[in-house]
Amino acid sequence: MRRIVFIITGLSTGGAEMMLLKLLEHLDRQRFAPHVISLTTLGELAPRIAALGIPVEAVGMKPGLPSPSGFFRLVQILKRLNPDVVHTWMYHADLLGGLAARLAGISAIGWGIRNSNLDKDKTKFSTRAVVGLCASVSKWVPSRILSCSEQARQIHVARGYVAEKMVVVPNGFDLTRFKPDTDARHRIRAELGIAEQTPLVGLIGRFDPQKNHAGFFEAAGALHRHLPQVHFVLAGQGIDTSNAALMQAITRAGVLANTHLLGLRSDMPGLMAALDVLASSSYGEAFPNVLGEAMACGVPCAATDVGDSAYIVGDTGRVVASGDMTGLAAALEELLALPPPEKAALGERARARVAENFEIGGVVRRYEDFYESLLANAG
Incomplete structure (x- = not known):
């Protein structure tokens, strides 16, 4: 041995x-x-x-x-x-x-x-x-x-x-843990106090300059102006209302009433399964786990082109240039606007890509x- x-x-x-x-x-x-x-x-x-x-x-x-x-x-x-x-x-x-x-x-x-x-x-x-x-x-x-x-x-x-x-x-990624889960979708949305049909965009990751939370809220603000019904959920270390820089970015974007800050969570598979789209606004990643986790849950992703993000997402989501938050907002809007059958098919392709490669x-x-x-x- x-x-x-x-x-x-x-x-x-x-x-x-x-x-x-x-x-x-x-x-x-x-x-x-x-x-x-x-x-x-x-x-x-x-x-x-x-x-x-x-x-x-x-x-x-x-x-x-x-x-x-x-x-x-x-x-x-x-x-x-x-x-x-x-x-x-x-x-x-x-x-x-x-x-x-x-x-x-x-x-x-x-x-x-x-x-x-x-x-x-x-x-x-x-x-x-x-x-x-x-x-x-x-x-x-x-x-x-x-x-x-x-x-x-x-x-x-x-x-x-x-x-x-x-x-x-x-x-x-463990596809027995990260998977589509209707019960988790209901549970998380009930916790957040939002309806089943409310569009939900997630950003999962600790508060760190590389993750570009400020940029994400630029995109969230632009998306909110077009689709005011969208809600945003964030989780990770330092992601709570005591974070002054984060609260300032949320307030500046005008999405305070639509934003949920959850801090560190131990139920990441359920949280991922509750999303409609996962966003990754990072300046720097090597291989972002959150993309594979969301995709395994059948959730399409909109990500910046950093590290191997474009390779991970493939043709199952949208990829924009690093720092292009206008592009990220447009990509999120495009994914959210897909007819339900198309969005479901995209989610199935995303999970299949993880199964095949990761x-x-x-x-x-x-x-x-x-x-x-x-x-x-x-x-």
């Missing part, structure tokens, strides 16, 4: 963290024995990992602050665990986890890239500095580098990552192949 240690920056709820959880839920435990290390704190996902019978621990580093003692603690943990493979997730874990694994005498090391936008105005200087360091040591630290999107692969090769080591494996079982098998390739190419 192959012993694998996964090292990730943290275990709060986010796209990368949720993909790690899905991988752990479906990993072949007859072949692989996983162990998870968070560089920072355990976060809300740690109990869910532990419930799978997988050991999980935290090094206790503070986000954004170098910690020599934490780094050497990580080296000691890896020496104690002596895994066959180390797979790191996200930039800080790639750099620190990769170097620690080398110092611990482990050579089968895989990095994980989950981001595609490194623009100066959207990405912290410290993150860009870590990316530069990763690029310079990518020649000798990792055996292979797994990117969740083709766009992210290209961007990182341009930044100096070794092209020959890059492999693309998309995110995966079903979690097939994606996890590609991860397992990646781990075998790490062992075969370790050095």
Whole structure:
């Protein structure tokens, strides 16, 4: 049995963290024995990992602050665990986890890239500095580098990552959890206090500059002027009425009475199934999970052309240029205006596209192949 240690920056709820959880839920435990290390704190996902019978621990580093003692603690943990493979997730874990694994005498090391936008105005200087360091040591630290999107692969090769080591494996989705659900549609709409026929547009994601919530409300305002009956529902970390910047954007757009802010939710499949259209207004994504989740629920998407969004959506929704909120409003309006049979057919095509290209079982098998390739190419 192959012993694998996964090292990730943290275990709060986010796209990368949720993909790690899905991988752990479906990993072949007859072949692989996983162990998870968070560089920072355990976060809300740690109990869910532990419930799978997988050991999980935290090094206790503070986000954004170098910690020599934490780094050497990580080296000691890896020496104690002596895994066959180390797979790191996200930039800080790639750099620190990769170097620690080398110092611990482990050579089968895989990095994980989950981001595609490194623009100066959207990405912290410290993150860009870590990316530069990763690029310079990518020649000798990792055996292979797994990117969740083709766009992210290209961007990182341009930044100096070794092209020959890059492999693309998309995110995966559990179609038994994310599926059309009439009961959930009724339940969520009752919770929001809106009628069954009220058009509902969703934006799901934590409050972060990359997600462009301000831009979304520009589009929402334009859509509202044409279709005043449309409601908007948002969920994610920082998405509540205490967020002054968010409330200002909503008020400026004139959609306060039509907007529902739900904060963090644990019932994402039901929430997705309640939507008529999912919007993604992001400036930067690698492989946005929300698109695949909505599509698996039979919900068409209108998204900005960032990361692999256009590839994910294919011909089952609408894609506009990054930053084009007028275009996003028009795309949302177009999807909402489709006759019910056409909209239902589009939703069925969206779910079929996820089943064909991004079903979690097939994606996890590609991860397992990646781990075998790490062992075969370790050095």
